[in-house]
Amino acid sequence: MEYANKVEVNGETIIDLSKDTIVPETLDKGITAHDATGKPITGTFTIAEELNEQDSLITQIQAALIGKVVGGDVVSEEWTFTLTDGTTVTKTVFRRNADG
Numbered sequence: 001m002e003y004a005n006k007v008e009v010n011g012e013t014i015i016d017l018s019k020d021t022i023v024p025e026t027l028d029k030g031i032t033a034h035d036a037t038g039k040p041i042t043g044t045f046t047i048a049e050e051l052n053e054q055d056s057l058i059t060q061i062q063a064a065l066i067g068k069v070v071g072g073d074v075v076s077e078e079w080t081f082t083l084t085d086g087t088t089v090t091k092t093v094f095r096r097n098a099d100g
Contacts, residue, residue, distance in 0.1 A: 003034070005034070017038055022034075028043045028045055047089075077092070078092055
């Protein structure tokens with residue numbers, strides 16, 4: 001099937017998708033749009049998944065930095081956030097142990 005990525009009316013371009021850079025991986029999950037060729041696409045990006053992927057590295061960095069900066073016992077707590085789409089994201093929060 002062929003798709004239109006440019007619409008002209010009386011010689012005037014009113015829609016031009018040819019330079020669009022949108023791809024399913026950067027469009028919110030379930031949202032529909034058209035790529036640069038005019039082909040319909042559906043978003044697959046989920047912020048919760050992206051945050052969880054980044055969280056592992058951030059957690060390791062935080063633990064290393066806090067241990068070096070404050071010294072002593074460092075404790076962690078798990079905080080869970082519920083996003084508007086119903087998915088949850090759990091983050092590890094580090095702090096100095098007040099008892100230590």
